[in-house]
Amino acid sequence: MHRLLTDLRIFDAAGAWGEAGARSCASWRSWRVGWDPGTAREHVRVARALGSLPLIDTALREGRLSYSKVRALTRVATPATEAALVDDAHHTTAAQLEVICRALRSVQRLGALSPDEVRARRTVTRRERDDGLVAIEAVLPPDEAALVWAALEHEARLAGDAGAAAATDVSAGTPIAPRFDRADGLVAMSQAALRGDAPDRTPIEVVLTVPRETLATTDVTDATIPAIGAFGDGTGVSAETARRLACDCGVVHLTEDADGQPLSVGRRTRTIPTAIARALARRDSTCRFPGCTNRRFLDGHHLTHWIHGGDTALDNLCRLCPAHHRFVNRELHRAVVLELFEVQRATPP
Numbered sequence: 001m002h003r004l005l006t007d008l009r010i011f012d013a014a015g016a017w018g019e020a021g022a023r024s025c026a027s028w029r030s031w032r033v034g035w036d037p038g039t040a041r042e043h044v045r046v047a048r049a050l051g052s053l054p055l056i057d058t059a060l061r062e063g064r065l066s067y068s069k070v071r072a073l074t075r076v077a078t079p080a081t082e083a084a085l086v087d088d089a090h091h092t093t094a095a096q097l098e099v100i101c102r103a104l105r106s107v108q109r110l111g112a113l114s115p116d117e118v119r120a121r122r123t124v125t126r127r128e129r130d131d132g133l134v135a136i137e138a139v140l141p142p143d144e145a146a147l148v149w150a151a152l153e154h155e156a157r158l159a160g161d162a163g164a165a166a167a168t169d170v171s172a173g174t175p176i177a178p179r180f181d182r183a184d185g186l187v188a189m190s191q192a193a194l195r196g197d198a199p200d201r202t203p204i205e206v207v208l209t210v211p212r213e214t215l216a217t218t219d220v221t222d223a224t225i226p227a228i229g230a231f232g233d234g235t236g237v238s239a240e241t242a243r244r245l246a247c248d249c250g251v252v253h254l255t256e257d258a259d260g261q262p263l264s265v266g267r268r269t270r271t272i273p274t275a276i277a278r279a280l281a282r283r284d285s286t287c288r289f290p291g292c293t294n295r296r297f298l299d300g301h302h303l304t305h306w307i308h309g310g311d312t313a314l315d316n317l318c319r320l321c322p323a324h325h326r327f328v329n330r331e332l333h334r335a336v337v338l339e340l341f342e343v344q345r346a347t348p349p
Helices: 002-014 016-020 025-032 037-050 054-061 067-073 082-090 094-111 115-121 142-170 182-195 212-216 239-245 274-283 322-328 331-346
Strands: 123-128 134-139 228-231 236-238 254-256 262-265 299-302 317-320
Touching: 002 016, 002 025, 002 037, 002 054, 016 025, 025 037, 037 054, 037 067, 054 067, 054 082, 067 082, 067 094, 082 094, 142 182, 182 322, 274 317, 299 322, 317 322
Parallel strands: none
Antiparallel strands: 123 134, 228 236, 254 262, 299 317
């Protein structure tokens, strides 16, 4: 292999490949030797790099380093760093060395950028996926990414610890492993930032437009009733999500004619008044779902939804954590969950 790469470097430097009409040495190798273009380019790159890295070249010639390790080293090595990298290569596998070299290469690329270039490449983007979910992607420097990731894991661990505590309290058997969900951690971070020093404050106003019939229906197969609502930016949400958000929110009734022209707009009313919300928070200090002890960012929930005539009164209300609030509002589980709540309502938390 060393002899092949040495000959290839000499052949490349002589430029003889151009006499046959090839545009590069790699193209000539792909044509005349039968290598695929990627393999040809990689061999030429390694051969050129070995000309300025004598320690790596010698280690390959003496059989102390494999081609796989040399290929990884030549991506990042310089005459000043090759001694340390060769030492690393002697104590790692090829796969481990690839990880080391990729990390070093990323540091080198970032170090070559100016502060203004780094700032220009920092982005946060939002993209709607085909499955109805939304992808939020952040591109950050390593130090900022580590900070955000640590915060996500901290919030996710808090939620996981609460779940583990609930499992330990309700079972005398083997405790259930805590649920570790970074997505929940991200949502909890956002809620905490928006609520600030007032945990019970509504975090932010998000406008959702949804037909009254969508909230009232329980037949998701009825094609005559719109099955979705829409946020202000046009993002659609399912009827189940709309019903969950409507459990405790400000409601404005808008009446339209057959052409969609507004006829009247009522005043905004709170679904759960402040006084009842305080009493509910005092009664339900934790999520009321059986076995759950979560105390963070609890939502008010109507056992019988107000759109179906349920009263906004304490005996028809409970507080749920976001995960169980989503669970309860799925039509498939509604009957079973309401039966459980009949027992929960009669038992102090």
